[in-house]
Amino acid sequence: MNKINKNKKLLLERLLEIQNKNLFIRESDINMLAREFQKSPAEIYDTVSFYANFNLEKPSKKIIKLCQSPTCHSKKNEKLLNFVSDLLNIKIGESNDYISLETCQCIGMCDKGPIMTINNNIYTSITEEKIKYILKIEGLI
Ligand code: FES
Numbered sequence: 001m002n003k004i005n006k007n008k009k010l011l012l013e014r015l016l017e018i019q020n021k022n023l024f025i026r027e028s029d030i031n032m033l034a035r036e037f038q039k040s041p042a043e044i045y046d047t048v049s050f051y052a053n054f055n056l057e058k059p060s061k062k063i064i065k066l067c068q069s070p071t072c073h074s075k076k077n078e079k080l081l082n083f084v085s086d087l088l089n090i091k092i093g094e095s096n097d098y099i100s101l102e103t104c105q106c107i108g109m110c111d112k113g114p115i116m117t118i119n120n121n122i123y124t125s126i127t128e129e130k131i132k133y134i135l136k137i138e139g140l141i
Contacts, residue, residue, distance in 0.1 A: 011037055011047060015054060023098055023139075024055035062099050062138060064088075065117045069106035072113035080114055083128050087141060099140065 011033065018029050025048050034041040048054045066072075066081045081103065085092050090101050109115055112124035116131065118138050123130070135141045 065104040067115040068103040071110035077114040
């Protein structure tokens, strides 16, 4: 691997590391990486904006709710709630800048339970496997 490709690979690794930690790339991160890689902030910005997976804006908060009304509850939704809590490392009823994990009452889709919602998206017949997939497409893991 030549030196240019190696530097680009290192830059992408640093960008991923920052995004995984903070969920988006701040202007201060771009300036820091410009100093670190001896490039102009515009060059770092070009790299960040070229790849669709990098976020330059703070993602909107995701409010995750799992139904705890009797029908969903009988379908082991409490176990699934704990599973989500462990996966996201956030306690039930807790909130941070990006995630809120809550319980909710029946939303009228009992026949399709267990139910989980993330903002306006409704997910039905959730399982642990399905939760992993959903959290991945919602950009939470
Ligand atoms: S009990 Fe969960 S949607 Fe009705």
